[in-house]
C-alpha cells in the first residue's frame with residue numbers, strides 16, 4: 071500500500087467511526103395512565119462494528135406539559151440494551167408489552183409478556199409450529215386484539231418433512247439425522263422464495279397465540295399459494311366471532327423478488343375466528359379459525375392493497391395501493407390511498423365499495439401536491455376526530471408530513487415548508503405529533519408538533535425542538551458539520567421532445583452539499599451520487615456516510631433524475647425504456663448546471679452509485695469518459711443480458727430496458743434479439759471507452775444484481791489497463807448495510823477518490839491531523 075493511502079486510511083477511519091457511532095431512533099411509543107405523566111419509550115439503534123450487528127436499546131422519558139403549553143421530555147439517565155430482542159409491541163391499553171425473540175439457530179421462538187413490574191409469561195414456540203417471526207417491515211405484522219387476550223402475527227410456516235436415509239437403503243420421515251444416528255437428511259424439493267433478503271424463507275403464514283395459555287394455532291382456511299403479511303384485528307364485534315384482516319400475495323405462477331418492488335399484486339383478505347369456550351385452559355374463550363369460513367378477498371377490484379389501518383371508531387378500513395406499479399410493471403410508482411366503510415355489525419363484506427381518498431397524481435402544477443409516495447404507514451396514524459391520518463410521504467427531494475382527511479380527501483402539508491429538511495413521523499400524542507427532522511448537514515432532531523386552530527377555522531402547526539441525549543455527537547463532528555451547507559437545485563430538462571408527457575418535461579432536482587467556503591478559486595472536488603431503483607429517490611435527510619464524505623473535503627451532487635419517486639406519475643413513467651440515455655442526460659445536465667453556477671470545477675468530478683445508480687455510474691464513465699476522474703460502483707447493473715438469467719427480478723430488466731409494454735416478456739427465455747437489445751442498453755457496451763479508475767464494492771449474496779455483473783465489467787476494465795479495485799463482502803446481500811461493510815465501503819470510497827483527486831495533505835484535511 072502507498073504511504074499516502076496508508077495515512078489516508080488511518081485519518082479517515084477514525085473520523086468515519088465517529089459518524090458511524092451516531093444512533094438512530096427507529097420507533098417510539100407513548101403511554102398515558104390516569105394521574106401520571108405521559109411517558110415515552112424510544113427504540114434506538116447503533117452500529118456495533120466489532121460484532122457487525124446493530125445494537126438496540128430503549129431510552130425512556132417522562133413528558134411534562136407546562137402551563138404555557140410547552141412540552142419537556144425528561145430523559146432517563148441511560149438507555150437499556152435490548153439484546154436478542156426482535157420486536158416489542160405494547161398492548162392497546164399500554165398495560166402489557168409483548169417482547170419477541172427470534173432464535174439465531176434452529177431453537178424455539180420466544181414470546182414474553184411483560185407488565186409494568188415484571189415478566190408475567192414466557193412461551194417457547196418450537197420450530198415444528200413455526201419458524202422465525204417476520205420483522206422485515208413488509209410481511210411483518212403483530213396485532214393485539216382489543217381485550218388483550220390474543221396476538222395475531224406473521225411467522226415462517228413450518229418446514230415440510232424431509233426424508234432421512236441411512237447407508238443401508240433404509241429411510242424415515244423427518245427423523246434424527248446426525249452422524250451418530252447413522253442417518254442423513256436429504257435436501258427435499260427446492261422452493262421459490264421472494265428473492266433478495268428472503269433467502270431461506272418459503273412461506274410467511276398467519277398465527278394466533280393465546281397469551282393466557284400460550285397455545286399457538288396457524289390460522290386455517292388460507293390457500294397455501296398465498297404469502298401472508300401485515301395482519302390487523304378488525305374492530306371488535308360483540309359475540310363469538312372476530313375477524314383478522316391481512317395482506318396476501320399470490321405466488322402463482324411463481325414468486326419474483328419483492329424487496330424494493332411494490333409491483334407484486336396483493337389484496338386485503340378477511341378471515342374469521344370463533345371463540346370456543348370449552349377448549350380453554352384458562353377460563354378465557356379460545357379463538358379458533360375454522361376451514362368452513364372461506365377467506366374473503368376484500369379488494370378484488372384493485373390490483374394492489376396493503377398497510378390496512380382501521381380508524382379507532384372502527385368505521386373505516388383505509389389502505390395504501392401501488393396499483394400504478396402493478397398495472398404498469400415498474401417496480402415502484404405513485405401510490406394511491408383508499409377507504410372501505412366497515413359495516414356496523416363488524417362483519418366484512420366481499421363487495422364493499424372502495425373509495426379513492428388520494429388518487430394517483432399524474433402531473434402536479436408547480437408547488438402543488440405531487441402525489442403520494444409512502445414507505446410505510448404508522449400503525450396508529452389517527453387524530454382524535456377518527457378521520458384524519460398523519461402520513462410521511464415523499465415530496466420532490468424531501469420527505470414531509472401530511473394530514474389526510476379520509477372522508478373529504480383533503481391533504482395538508484403540515485411539516486414546515488423548508489425542502490432542505492426531511493421529516494418522519496415517530497408517534498402521535500393524541501392530536502399532537504412526535505416526529506424527527508434532519509437535513510444533509512443537520513443531525514436528526516426530535517420535534518413536537520401541535521395543531522393551532524385559527525379563527526378562520528384553518529389549522530396551522532407549530533413545531534418545537536425537543537432536546538434529547540440520543541443524537542449527541544463529538545465536538546469535532548459538530549464543528550465539521552457546521553462548516554457545511556446544503557440546497558436543492560431545480561434543473562431544466564435538456565432533451566425534451568414532442569410526444570413526451572407534460573410531467574416528463576418538468577424540471578427535476580438535485581441536492582447540493584458543499585463547504586460554506588467552497589470558492590471559485592479552489593473548488594472542492596465533486597462527488598456525483600446516484601440512487602438506485604431507478605424508481606427511488608435521494609432525500610434531504612442526514613446520512614452519516616454522505617456527511618462523512620462532505621466533511622473530508624468533497625462537494626456532493628445528489629441527483630434525483632427523472633424517474634425518481636416524488637415528482638408525479640408522468641415524470642416517473644418517462645424513464646422505463648429510456649434507461650442509459652434519459653437518466654444519463656439528466657445527470658450530465660445536473661453536472662453542467664453546478665459548473666455553470668460556479669459551484670464545481672469540471673476537472674475534479676467523481677461519480678458513485680448503487681445498483682441502478684451503479685448502472686448510471688458505469689454508463690457515465692463509458693459515455694462521457696473524459697468527464698470523471700474516478701468512480702465507485704456498488705453492486706452495479708453492468709450487463710442486463712447477463713443479469714436477466716440470474717436476478718430475482720427478470721421483469722425489471724425488460725421494463726427498464728424496453729419499456730412497460732415488455733413487462734411480460736420475462737416469462738419466456740430471452741431470445742437472441744432480446745439479449746442483443748439488453749446488451750446494447752447496458753454499460754458493458756461502452757466499456758472499451760472507459761478511462762476512470764473504478765472501485766467495485768460487491769455483496770457476494772446479492773440475488774438482485776448478482777456479482778457477476780460487476781465482476782465481468784471490472785475484469786474487462788483490468789484487461790484494458792484501467793485502474794480497478796474490487797472489495798467483495800462475502801456475507802452481504804444487495805444493500806451493503808451491515809456495519810462493517812458500510813464502514814469499509816465508505817472508507818474505501820474516501821481513500822479511492824482522494825487518490826485520484828490528487829488530494830494530498832491540503833487545507834481541508836488539516837482538521838484530521840488535530
Ligand SMILES: CC(=O)N[C@@H](C)C(=O)N[C@@H](C)C(=O)O
Pocket residue numbers: 329330331401601602603604606680681682683707719722774775804805
Ligand atoms: C428494483 C431494484 O431493486 N432495482 C435494483 C436494480 C436497484 O437499483 N435497487 C435499488 C433499490 C437499490 O438502491 O439498491
